[in-house]
Amino acid sequence: MSGIKLVYFDIRGRGEPSRLVLAAAGQQWDDVRIPRDQWSSSSEKANSPYGQVPYLVYKGKTYGQSNAIANFLAREFGLYGKSNLEALRIDEVEGLVGDLIQTMVKARFEQDEAKKAELEKKLATEDLPKFLGLFEKLLKDNGSKGFFVGNSVTLADLDVFNITDTLLKVNADILASCPELQKLRSKVADHPKVKTYLASRKDSDF
Numbered sequence: 001m002s003g004i005k006l007v008y009f010d011i012r013g014r015g016e017p018s019r020l021v022l023a024a025a026g027q028q029w030d031d032v033r034i035p036r037d038q039w040s041s042s043s044e045k046a047n048s049p050y051g052q053v054p055y056l057v058y059k060g061k062t063y064g065q066s067n068a069i070a071n072f073l074a075r076e077f078g079l080y081g082k083s084n085l086e087a088l089r090i091d092e093v094e095g096l097v098g099d100l101i102q103t104m105v106k107a108r109f110e111q112d113e114a115k116k117a118e119l120e121k122k123l124a125t126e127d128l129p130k131f132l133g134l135f136e137k138l139l140k141d142n143g144s145k146g147f148f149v150g151n152s153v154t155l156a157d158l159d160v161f162n163i164t165d166t167l168l169k170v171n172a173d174i175l176a177s178c179p180e181l182q183k184l185r186s187k188v189a190d191h192p193k194v195k196t197y198l199a200s201r202k203d204s205d206f
Contacts, residue, residue, distance in 0.1 A: 004029035005057035007044050009036045011204050014066035015054040020158040023197035025077035074155035086149040093148050093156035100131045132178050139180035146187035161188040
């Protein structure tokens with residue numbers, strides 16, 4: 001037994017940042033994936049602290065909330081920067097990723113067709129360029145090293161790698177004018193432990 005168990009749906013979604021952290025840290029974990037249509041009848045639901053996923057079992061205790069889990073794992077395994085200021089920058093990036101996801105979800109799940117078209121247009125022409133530009137600037141501020149802080153992979157890099165995976169699946173050219181993000185993606189993908197994980201990662205929905 002690894003002592004670490006991560007329970008989530010059989011998709012990437014809110015569980016993937018934690019999986020990437022565990023992979024980058026070289027940790028072994030029980031990667032429990034539950035089909036979404038089986039969650040209500042799954043035995044794992046009764047074990048979840050808040051009736052939702054993801055949740056983490058670590059050293060015999062159970063914890064919930066996706067951001068809290070990813071942040072804890074990053075701190076526990078040395079992927080949260082080397083100073084409070086670096087941790088602050090990581091928190092900034094995490095906040096921006098969260099804001100971007102909210103914007104994307106709002107457009108995707110809008111029920112009114114006219115409003116949905118309006119939101120999707122705004123996402124493509126205003127929101128995505130804004131957020132990608134902010135990520136580019138933050139990467140430049142760290143000396144264009146391909147990382148948001150320091151000289152090695154942290155949670156911020158893994159989270160942005162994950163969200164840009166989603167964006168690239170929709171539009172393969174979306175990062176064409178984002179050299180800093182392209183560099184970040186190469187750095188993360190070439191990380192030996194992440195590379196091993198990505199090579200064996202199941203092709204699943206985002």
